Amino acid sequence: MNNNDNQSLKSELGAFKNPQIMLVLLITIFGYGGVFASYTYIVPQTEIFAGFPVEAITTFFIYIWDRVLFRNPCSGEAC
Secondary structure: OOHHHHHHHHHHHHHHHOHHHHHHHHHHHHHHHHHHHHHHHHHHHHHHHOOOOHHHHHHHHHHHHHHHHHHHHHHHHHO
16 A cells, blocks of 8 residues: 555545534434334334234335335325
8 A cells, every 4th residue: 555545535534524414424324223223122012912914014014114114204294
């Protein structure tokens, strides 16, 4: 590695000092983490307590995310 490569790497890593970049990274990390956490929490709940068959869980999640992503903003605009 020559001096030019070190400067380039240093300037690239310096982007992490920008609070907006760190905020976007944290939102992405916690957003995906929330999805995985909800999936691992809700799947046993829907299987054991609600009595849904395993095959229906994917359809259940598609239904939930359809409501969250599309129906909720539409109802907000209707108000």
